[in-house]
Amino acid sequence: MESIKTLKLTKKYKDTIAVDRLDLTVKRGELFALLGINGAGKTTTIKMLCGLTRPTDGDALILGKSVLSEMVEIKRLIGVSPQETAVALGLTVKENLELICGINKMPLEKATELCNTFGLNGVFGKKAGKLSGGFQRRLSIAMSLINEPEILFLDEPTLGLDVIARSELWDTIRSLKGKVTVILTTHYMEEAEALSDRIGIMKSGRLLTIGTADELKQKAEAEKFEDAFVKIVKGDIS
């Protein structure tokens, strides 16, 4: 069953085409990574899929519902953790989680449950603004899971984190595998390779190729995934 199906999804900003006729299918329960260099169109794609910006052309179906006409219903089915830290800095961890519980009409116990899952118990009463970058990201992802979404969008979840914080966050993301469909955008090759079931590589708004990390390495005739990525992006494959 498909979680996401984009149909010639396009976004234009004046003279720039940010996303160009994107056709993409993501299966239910899959962890799918959109990989690309800066300006590839990953974030714009995510923004269109979660209703933050309207496509200029084409459409996308989220669990069969159109982003053009059924966004209200879609918002109840998705969770989003934006690229930048999106937490209320003046509120405590508990208050941040309870705020999202309230907005989504979820029981407040859900806040405690997610605190346990994400190892936030030790900082439950601490203000979000006082947390380290790693904890803020963990909180941000926990907040995006409050409404028990069927699809979770993680936009550059480990950007700017140190190695330890990134590794801990990878464990957290791995723990979600199979439970929800995860769409991850990243420009870290190793992250895409380590976490994803399938990877889509984007450049200049277009989807260049799609497959598992092994399939992409095979296609590019490269031993390392990073080399495969470079070959694909540079167009050095037949």
Added chain:
Amino acid sequence: MIYFAKRNLKEIIRDPLTVLFGLGFPVVILLLLTAIQSNIPVSMFELSHLTPGIAVFGLSFMTLFSATLISRDRETAFLQRLFTTPLTAADFILGYTLPILPLSVLQCVITFIVAIILGLKITIGILYCTVFIIPVSIFYIALGLLCGSLLSVKQTGGICGALLTNLSAWFSGIWFDINLIGGVFKKIANALPFIHAVELERAVLKGELLSALPHLIIVLIYATAILCLAVFSFLRKMKQA
């Protein structure tokens, strides 16, 4: 919406500068000018004339609070997260406006309590003042919504913190009689809502509700227009997130 409004209230009152400037600054000015008045009597600074003006001037800080809160939410992508939740445009507008309204009324009440301690006569007019401060507050909060939707946190500090407080001070007739300057300055002052907000409060303090009406109408027109502009700008930002 109630959870969102509660969050906004918490964010505002947890900032010590808010409490200091929002509630303390008008009181300090009132104390200072009353001290001057006791040494060099000026009719402009008599409590019955000065207090309504200070109550209105204090609201310019509410503009700063609401604008800063929104622009900060925009800059930290927190608003982007909320745009992906079931919150509607109306939830956002009310969620940002409602928590500041009781703060505005509280600021007005504190200003009048201090004025009473300093010698202002207790009349029904004080009650009218706290009621009629609501439409004035809506104008100032809407101005904050508008600035917060359009400006960055840094710009908000400059525009709302410096420009607006100056506009509100110069064109309101709180500190000097606009008639003494007259001419174009007077025309500009009368075209803006600040002086009408102050005259509205002065009139209702005297219990002259009928003479307050023209000023109330002007304040309401401005409040409605700015609120509509703010909603329009906010909705545009929602679509462009």
